[in-house]
Amino acid sequence: MTDPIWDEFLQFNPNPNPSSWYKYHCRSCDHTDWIEDIVVDAFPPVEPEGFPAIVCPECGGSFRCDTSEPVKRSRQHPDHAR
Numbered sequence: 001m002t003d004p005i006w007d008e009f010l011q012f013n014p015n016p017n018p019s020s021w022y023k024y025h026c027r028s029c030d031h032t033d034w035i036e037d038i039v040v041d042a043f044p045p046v047e048p049e050g051f052p053a054i055v056c057p058e059c060g061g062s063f064r065c066d067t068s069e070p071v072k073r074s075r076q077h078p079d080h081a082r
């Protein structure tokens, strides 16, 4: 799995240390966000999908991983990356 843009990026950034970002979707208020792997790994994967349930930052509801969205590799929040 190679990405020419990413490969070029690596040449100029020898230690990019990208994170994996998982798409999360609130079951109560439809809030969505990307959750970094360091956060996901900090919680026990109690959901059937194998991901932890996180409290929605908007409404306190059930914030669940949307497994239909592919995981993103990025150094910063995908919504803020160019």
Ligand SMILES: [Zn+2]
Residues within 6 Å of the ligand: 026, 027, 028, 029, 030, 031, 056, 057, 058, 059, 060, 061, 062
């Ligand atoms: Zn919510």
